[in-house]
Amino acid sequence: MNSMIRSAVARGLRMPLVTLALIALSGGVQAAQPPQAHTSDVTAAQGDAAGSTVSYLRELMDSHQLTELRTTYNGTYGASLLFQADKLTYFVALFHDKAFWRVIRTDSEKDADSIYRTFAAQTEKLAQVDIDALRLQAGKKYAEQMVALNEQRLSTLRQDAARRQQQAQQVAALQQQARQQAVSLSSDLRATSNQLTTVQQNIRQLEAQQDNPELILPTSAADVPADGAPVAGTASTPAAQSGDGVSH
Structure with a gap:
């Protein structure tokens, strides 16, 4: 197809722009594939006519002679429908990373819309891989986080568990x-209780003796018979003995 266009241009024939666009569309739009090299390499592969269209489009854009009617972005791919008002000419561009990949020029509004929809659909398919990769990368990053x-x-839970275990061991040792x-205190308490009981018994005995009204005198050695039993009615205190020896 490109050879036909170049041949027509070389002979100086002026083919209608719509015809040129349709020839380029029939030979290129359906076969559009993601670029395998830089944009300049892809453009060169499309022939001189396509290359001149891209260059011409860039000149028009630099001189602000085009109006952007529609643009579709899908990832790093995009399609634009541009209008040159002073010549009633449409330019449909397919680009990647903001670099023109394919450009088709036509005088027909209907053809321009059709080509634009075709390019827009292609950008959606071409960008799907990039979008999937972007989502997967984001999912991977999120999973890593x-x-x-x-x-x-x-790690925090393990440290807490280690601290709890250490505290449990300390509590067990204290227990x-x-x-x-x-x-030990129970044994001491029993001994102290026994001591208290003994002391209380002694106190009760002494209190009982103190409260007894009968006079009980201690016995002397002389009043104690050989068998050790005191003689009844005999004073045993030194005071009593001294009283008995006094002469009246």
């Missing part, structure tokens, strides 16, 4: 010490 957060959480102390 979640892994890092959960690892940090796991054992307290039990041993309780046993």
Whole structure:
């Protein structure tokens, strides 16, 4: 197809722009593939006519002679419908990373809209891989962040568990010490209680003696018979003995 266009241009024939656009569309739009090299390489592969269209479009844009009617973006791919008002000419461009990939020029509004829709649909298909990759990359990054957060959480929980275990061991040691102390205190309490009982018994005996109105005198050695039993009615105190020896 490109050879036909170049041949027509070389012979100086002026073919209608719509015809040129349709020839280029039939030979190129359906076969449009993602660029395998730089835009300049792809443009060169499309022939001189396509290359001149791209250059001409750039000149018109630099001189602000075009009006942007429609533009579709899908990822890094896009399609634009541009209008040259002073010549009633339409330019339909397919671009990647804001660099023109394909440009078709036509005088027909209907053809321009059709080509634009075709290019727009192509950008959607071409960008799907990039969009999927972007989503997968974002999902991977999010998963990595979640892994890092959960690892940090796991580390914190492990530290807390270690502290709880250490505290439990300390509490167990204190409990054992307290039990041993309780046993010792229980033994001490029994001994003290026994001592208290003895002291209280002695107190009660002394109180009973103090409260007894009968006079009980101690016995002397002379009044104590050989068998050790005191003689009844005999004073045993030194004072009593001294009283008996006084002459009246």
